[in-house]
Amino acid sequence: MxxxxxxxxxxxxxxxxxxxxxxxxxxxxxxxxxxxxxxxxxxxxxxxxQEDGFLESPLTTPDSKSARRPGEHIGPYALVRELGAGGMGIVWLAERVDGNFRRQVAIKVVKRGMDTEAVLRRFRTEMQVQANLDHPHVARLIDGGVTEEGLPFLVLEYVAGRPIDVYCDEEGLGLEQRLRLFVDVCRAVDYAHGRGVIHRDLKPGNVLVDGERNPKLLDFGIAKVIEGGEDFDTLALTRTGERLLSPRYASPEQVRGEVVGPSTDVYSLGVLLYRILTGGLPHDAPTTSLRELEDRICDQEPALPSRSASRGPDAIEPARLRGDLDTLTLVALHKDPARRYASPAALATDVERFLAGKPILARADSIPYRVSRFVRRHRPLVASTLAAFALLTTALAGALLFYFEAASSADRLRWTSYTASLAAAEAAIRDNRIGAARRQLASAPEELRNWEWFHLQERADRGQVLFDIHDELWGATLSGPDALLVTGREQGAYRLDLESGEQTSLSVVAEATRVTVSNDGAWAAFLSEVQGLSLWDLEKKRETFVDGRLQRGLFLSDGRFLGAAQDAGMALVDPADGSVVDVPHQLGNIRALDYCRERELLVVGTWEEEAWILDGGTLEPRTALRGHEGSIEAVAFSADGALVASGGLDGTVRIWDTDDGSQLRQSSPGGFVTCLAFLPTGELLASGTGDGVLWLLDSRGTWVPWRGHAARVRDLVVDEPRGLVYSTSFDGTVRAWTFDTRDLPTFESTVFMQALAWKPDARQFAAGGMDGAIRVWDRDSLAEEHSLRIQSKPMDVTWSGRGEWLFAIDHRGALHRWETQDYTWTALQEGAEFSIDRYRHFRVLATPGEGALLTFGSDGSPALCRPDGTGMERLTSNTLRVVEVDRSKEGRTLLAELDRLHWLDADGNVLWSRRLDQIPTAVSVSPLGDLAVVAASDGALRILRLGTGGETQRVENPGGAHSLAFHPDGTRLAAGTEGGDIHLWDTESWRIVYTLDGHTQTVEALEFSPDGRDLLSGSFDGTVRLWQGPR
Amino acid sequence: MQEIPPGDVTRLLRRTAQGENEAAERLYELLYDHLREMAAAQRARRGAGDTLQPTALVNEAWIRLAQNGNGEWRDREHFLAVSARAMRFVLVDHARRSQALKRKPTARRGRLEEALVQFEGRALDLLALEEGLERLTEHDERQARVVELRFFGGMTYEEAGQVLGISRATAERAWYVARAFLREHLDR
CATH class of the missing domain: 1.20.1280 (Monooxygenase)
Incomplete structure (x- = not known):
């Protein structure tokens, strides 16, 4: 003792x-x-x-001999430092060094001695979960493997960022910036839910924000996977021994140990929102013990964010949280999972609506029960079904469907086969299997084909087929202003007249893969891998010179032909007399050449993985371009010669500064690159992948696919006077492309795009963004023609009935007008000061004449005015709090308040009114004026007969509907969801026939062009998209 | 292997959490038996030489026990505390038996045994430590519990504090005082 x-x-x-x-x-x-x-x-x-380790090393901690150290390797990764450790695993910052390329990653590896079966199983699950997630706001799985001693490891994207709460405070973000960041987080969680993954451990430490303000979701270590309705609960159990989960962000059902569903993540997002808005937590007090905290989470209502915010960061005024943000946060934090937002997307949408000055859909304690939405929105199942269809012929798919749906009618079968063909075609387009896409489209029942079919057809068949020759086409070049010389496998070569369309065969050397023409147009050089060079006198139409060694080359400005041979020889050929001079060089096996007349420079690409810039006169090497890791098969100068592009078997395209040889950019379109061409726009076109897709490296550095060819493209020719690029392909066609070819054109802004309008002649469209600009684009060139600035945020835009005027209404209710001749601006009516605490819904719609219909939100009524702004008249004497509005061609008006719907004639007389049991999110009147569609916060579309106001049908629009647009012919209705999808409904059978997938956030505006060709969509993701239909 | 009815574990955990000592005792028993059986079962399957941490076994046991139940989120930490004690019992028991048998080496040992032997290699008189812990409990039970949670359960100060309902700082002080006591005790 x-x-x-x-x-x-x-x-x-x-x-x-x-x-x-x-x-x-x-x-x-x-x-x-x-x-x-x-x-x-x-x-x-x-x-x-005394620090001698007495009792310090607990039994859970591996002793020193089994611990890893910096510098040690796991697979090809060198460990740098420990980022975090749990009972089972350790997360390391590690580096992979490939040549000069250094890549930092996070490696999660099982601790030595902790590799029990359950842990290994857990690791496998985490790997599967991560591998299934590919989203800009989710840390990516890069690699995985097993260490030498047999322990599994995951390699994940390393996010150099700060926890979201720390980031918001340290960067001093304002309310809007915080909310936008939060919306991104919600979208990422929603994406995971869509893939059947519930995160279950959302907290600031797992939501890092990087230097470019991108939030990234981390750590799916305790995620739960729901597959086919079954729970694969991987549970937190394997974390035993690890730091205990802090319940601060846990939901009541988690604390109580009940079954956890998607709404658990919604709750944690609510806590996160509470934290970044107020600086505090809903249930935390400084002295709270664990038990107390848990009790509070389960039983106590949190304080209103606007009340707690006084403790919060200076950036947020508590007053700005009062009202909508209070409601929104508390709905997310509801004790009852069923009463929370149905999904992270629904929460995001309400935040976006708040930001856009619209009424939020959540009402404290009245959120509709929509739990089953998760299952309906559940993508993998749908995706795998579609993928299965993509593999089947439609006939077989039809047979299978018939087998499964024997009881169903032939009509239903036909529809199912139609939608399956479309889905399969879309999947094939995405995978660049153009031939398969065309076959799927061709098999779709003809009588059902409608806008969506033409839209897909358009996507799979861009570029106009100029010539269709039953031959494998290889090289191509312009021969004079109006002719193309094209080589083919069977015939040798063809002269194609671009004016008359005439096509003439030339019997040249067999299997010429390349062709080039001298500056004066007198000589053509055909080059074959097997037979070498064949020089042709184009005027006399005969071969004048043959050299079996030279397989590549081009004409220099002095008229001589510079040829390169496989054995690394090089020679100058004078076509006039057939004299040959060997040119000694040390460059190696030359695979590609280009010549810049402006600067008299030559560039060659070699098998030895180098490119060289040579003096065009002396042929002396000037600058080496080094970096490729495979043979360089294509080189090209930009028009002014300032840049060189190179591409080859390493799959990369690199752009170099001609003068100093520095690499300016490196990018990969996916696959080998065998031809390259700069467009006059400065953009770069590349091809070479086996699937026939041309890839355009656009000015923003993204690769845009040009889909049309069904097989590999072999050569590209730029025809600047005509504004076209020609491509030759193994599929036997020569296609012509305009420089502005874009798949799914997207117009980006950094802010919400919620106001859209087509000019009545359908040649232009306008979109207003929250940055205070109204942009006008040309439909055909896709160019932005005007950017009209106003002092505040535009809520809506419209063109007058004949297109002379463009109107915009801003979020103070002020009306702006531009004359479309020269876009002179006139302020028609002053608005009132707008406060973010209260919403007003301002809309402007064209009336059949030249005037405009205005609607006001919480404190006003619709009014009509003349185009000069005079004659402002209230449409009705009642005070209406309009939240949604649409108009028929005859000038009748459908007005929706939060709880009522009104149908008014042109004079403002109420034809009928009816109650709405859900908050309306969009309304639309059919072009024939017979139907109205009301989308509401329960995600359903109510179809009403306009004559009586009676509801004829109610259908579920998966993902809710926040915008609606009828096709001008009335056969299709487009409905934009909170997840970003746009469903196309057949308005006869009321079934979804196709879904346009592109937006990442709520689709807030939709409009078909007046000619019915294209659909325009605007989203809170900051983009306007043009979905092109039949040309 | 003897299956433990999952409902039992959940119930026992809850009752333990509510401070019922009898439930705790019963739980230790269950866990203890389970651990021993697992060690025996693994003897046949895994080769010698690879070492598994004893705590990994505890985790494995926990996963197996709890997987059949539903929603153990809240009780997990109590389980940790319980397992720390079970671990202590297992180790001390092993030490006692080793002493009694004068360490008769067997050709092939189970992973638990393997780990325990490794533990012995730390030159710590486990039986003396156990005696010290019992003494310390008479003085200040909380201090002894902190040692148990940290040394046998591998918890941080914060976690131990959460289980015991005390602050991190208090847990840390308790740890140092206990350390002084145990060092003195072992030096005798």
């Missing part, structure tokens, strides 16, 4: 409470009457603090 411990123990405890530097003095004072006791306590104190 240690003597006197009754006295020593408590004293030691008290001593430890003192600040370290004062302890000695404190003890002396405390034990002044009993110095012996003081000395004894001090001795024990020193022994307690």
């Amino acid at each position: 240690i003597s006197d411990w009754e006295r020593i123990g408590p004293l030691l405890d008290e001593l430890l409470e003192q600040p370290a530097e004062q302890r000695e003095a404190w003890l002396q004072g405390r034990c002044s009457s009993d110095e012996a006791l003081g000395r004894e306590v001090w001795r024990h104190y020193e022994r307690a603090m």
